[in-house]
Amino acid sequence: MQLKQPTTNASGSVRPTHVEVNLDYLCQNLKAIREKTSPAKVMIILKANAYGHGLDAVARHLAPHADYIGVAVLEEGIILREMGIQTPILVLGGIWEEQIPEFIKHDLTLTASSVERLQQIDRVAENLGKKAIVHLKIDTGMERIGVHYYSAHTLQETALGCKHVLTEGIYSHFANSDAEDLSHARLQLARFNEVLHFYEKHSLPTPLRHIANSGAVLQLPEANFDIVRPGILLYGVYPSDEVERTVTVKPALSWSSKVVYFKVTQPGHPVSYGSTWQSDENVRVVTIPVGYGDGYFRAMSDKAEVIIQGVKVPQVGRICMDQIVVNLGPEGSGYNGDKVVLIGEMDGQRITAEDLARWAGTIPYEILTNINTRVPRVYVKTEK
Numbered sequence: 001m002q003l004k005q006p007t008t009n010a011s012g013s014v015r016p017t018h019v020e021v022n023l024d025y026l027c028q029n030l031k032a033i034r035e036k037t038s039p040a041k042v043m044i045i046l047k048a049n050a051y052g053h054g055l056d057a058v059a060r061h062l063a064p065h066a067d068y069i070g071v072a073v074l075e076e077g078i079i080l081r082e083m084g085i086q087t088p089i090l091v092l093g094g095i096w097e098e099q100i101p102e103f104i105k106h107d108l109t110l111t112a113s114s115v116e117r118l119q120q121i122d123r124v125a126e127n128l129g130k131k132a133i134v135h136l137k138i139d140t141g142m143e144r145i146g147v148h149y150y151s152a153h154t155l156q157e158t159a160l161g162c163k164h165v166l167t168e169g170i171y172s173h174f175a176n177s178d179a180e181d182l183s184h185a186r187l188q189l190a191r192f193n194e195v196l197h198f199y200e201k202h203s204l205p206t207p208l209r210h211i212a213n214s215g216a217v218l219q220l221p222e223a224n225f226d227i228v229r230p231g232i233l234l235y236g237v238y239p240s241d242e243v244e245r246t247v248t249v250k251p252a253l254s255w256s257s258k259v260v261y262f263k264v265t266q267p268g269h270p271v272s273y274g275s276t277w278q279s280d281e282n283v284r285v286v287t288i289p290v291g292y293g294d295g296y297f298r299a300m301s302d303k304a305e306v307i308i309q310g311v312k313v314p315q316v317g318r319i320c321m322d323q324i325v326v327n328l329g330p331e332g333s334g335y336n337g338d339k340v341v342l343i344g345e346m347d348g349q350r351i352t353a354e355d356l357a358r359w360a361g362t363i364p365y366e367i368l369t370n371i372n373t374r375v376p377r378v379y380v381k382t383e384k
């Protein structure tokens with residue numbers, strides 16, 4: 001299902017603009033999360049191309065260390081099964097009736113987010129002569145998919161009557177667990193606990209309970225329950241600036257390119273589309289072959305910085321689809337072929353996904369998931 005992209009050249013070497021993913025860091029991050037949340041099991045969240053890190057390689061590397069995998073859509077689950085991944089996989093998003101047979105065929109766990117959907121799953125499983133595995137989705141304060149906490153018992157009771165469904169889990173999702181003010185998260189947690197009380201009240205076994213995303217892993221240990229569902233934290237990025245950093249993780253992804261052109265630009269000669277920027281003195285500028293067509297957001301124009309020769313230098317003028325221009329200043333140095341750090345570290349200087357998010361007016365999640373398939377991913381292990 002992967003599109004063939006021009007990411008390697010004729011000699012087979014990788015495009016100079018590429019992403020490097022450190023697989024050891026991913027493992028270390030997972031281990032750190034496990035230590036914080038043990039004895040809870042860990043569902044690694046691999047949706048959206050593993051947050052831009054590359055689904056295939058990340059899944060192969062992390063699946064042996066994970067208890068469960070979470071993805072957003074059916075197709076991501078099928079890709080993992082076709083790769084031969086045997087770890088249990090929960091598809092977190094909403095589903096359509098036509099998709100149900102595909103879930104059962106590929107042994108994917110379904111999210112049952114309404115009574116009607118659950119009954120459909122039961123019927124389809126019966127027709128196929130199989131048992132469907134489901135997790136019930138409760139809406140405790142996100143107003144997205146899921147049955148409201150105040151009517152959850154209808155879903156829980158329906159599940160008891162579904163003979164072709166194994167209700168393996170029950171879950172909810174936090175809206176604000178990465179905030180400084182945890183009052184909404186605590187309200188959601190209280191509502192979830194109330195919903196879970198159903199099983200105790202009826203002396204029934206409780207399915208696997210889960211609600212903790214990265215924010216909750218960091219700030220709400222009482223929300224760990226049986227499984228935690230870290231996404232962004234696994235990749236070494238914190239979900240917000242204000243979240244308490246109670247687990248130490250390292251960013252697994254770095255993004256770099258190379259200088260492709262050098263020139264001196266004079267006052268009166270504006271740079272790039274729209275002629276929005278010009279220098280007031282002669283300055284050295286270099287062109288870098290990366291742009292919004294790679295996921296380097298145009299909204300960062302005139303705000304972004306990159307690192308060349310260990311120095312942070314500003315991007316100037318509009319970011320183009322495939323190229324950016326960087327101002328080295330009157331004396332700065334940078335030559336064709338020099339490495340350019342877009343996200344990552346060089347000589348003690350550092351640019352993070354959070355920096356790009358600030359420049360683009362978004363969150364690091366969107367920065368990472370938008371680095372597109374034209375940018376090759378290279379996988380490395382920590383050099384010792």
Ligand SMILES: *Cc1c(COP(=O)(O)O)cnc(C)c1O
Nearest residue numbers: 045092173213214229230231232
């Ligand atoms: C994406 C997602 C997560 C992971 O969220 P992070 O903030 O990246 O940890 C967990 N649960 C559900 C249901 C999700 O959709």
